[in-house]
Amino acid sequence: MINTVTILPAAKNDLRSFVEKTSGQKLLRCYQCGKCTAGCPTAYLWDLTPRQVMRAVQLGLKEELMRTHSYWLCVFCQTCSARCPQEIDIAAVMDSLRHLAILEKRAPAEKEVALFHRHFLRLVHRFGKVWEVGLGGLYNLTSGHPLANTSLLPAMFARGKLPLLPHTTHNMEEIRNIFKRAEELERKSAGPETGRKA
């Protein structure tokens, strides 16, 4: 992907400091053995493999990394984290990368995956609980795949697996406040590492 790179000192490596701060992981411990990639169930779809993602964070290749599909395809199975000989929680690093992309309002390379998370949380924000019919409906309406998974619906409905109306948490004020305060606090503590350079 890139022929030459410049290794930045930590102070200038915004990507690495953000990821280290939010994931609590020591990125420089990674010695590129590749065990994370070997065990990752979805790595066959990643443009940069988990090992390469780790390297890109070490090197501070923020723009190159943010553009990839890789971290969006992590399903958080934690196989990598369990196997890393350097005891790095790689899954937490992937979480940090998604979090960074969202804080910086970047267009996700995997728009469907990002959309799924967004709708999921929209429902929790609205009802306190997830409502599967609503989640599927919102997803299909907005993803450009209006018929995604609909072939399964008749059988699911017939078995009473998909209630048409949402269950809700009663104290919704508390739930909305949780969303609001978490976002405020997170933006406040995001620090100078986030933000896109022109």
Added chain:
Amino acid sequence: MAVSYAYYPGCTLKTSAREFDESTLKVCKAAGIELTELADWNCCGASSAHSVSPLLGLSLPARDLQTAEALGKPVAVACAMCFHRLKHASHALGDAAKLKQVNQVLGKEFRNTVKVEHLLTILGSNGSSYQVTKKLEGLKAASYYGCVLVRPKEVMELDDEDNPQLMDRIVASLGAETVEWDFKTECCGASLPLSKPEVVVNLSHKILRQARQRGAECVVVACPMCHSNLDIRQKAMKAAYPGFQEMPVYYFTQLMGLAMGFSAAEMHIDKHLTDGLSLLKSKGFI
């Protein structure tokens, strides 16, 4: 002695995995384990909250844990995903600075003193006393734990990460036989079914294929997400992988219930998309 828990069902057990909820409640009642549903619980955030906002990913489960803490009861969880999020929150909030932040978000005091246990541990521990009245003799099952139930080991505190035995022991106690296999904790595709169904079909198919190769007639699970990926995608697996043979997927509580004398209807075996009744009939269990 009746043991009493605040029961956290989670969203899926109230909708597409109702059979897991209902079999859990019936089995626990019969085994003298008292489960009282946690009042006004909210979603744990599952795979989405922490993917988008780490603080939200801790605060949503913390609200539920706080409710249980105020009751002074330990929390019992059946869903592997919810269990993962609740355990993860308790573990992460061992950090005083994070706990302080979460308390700011919650707007009330949570001290993080509550214990979270999975039903596999509760039912599988020596203290639990369920009566097997109808042995499931001759049934060969593959226990499938999936990823989030056991990983990371220090946080989940459930069982070994690569070769867990807890569910195998329960299944064996019912008279059934469990097979040795390599896919116990491989990933089924997790939360990708809406956005990437083809990935789920690929990964889940590999799991069922090896279960079959090792002689299993069914797969037993403790996670509604694994169940859904393995159960409802079998038609698609057939289309994508010629020669694939369907295989029933049961919740461990459903098999427990059957062995404890409940009927197939009471255990909602007919709720699955892949036929689970024929195998049980052929064995003479129902």
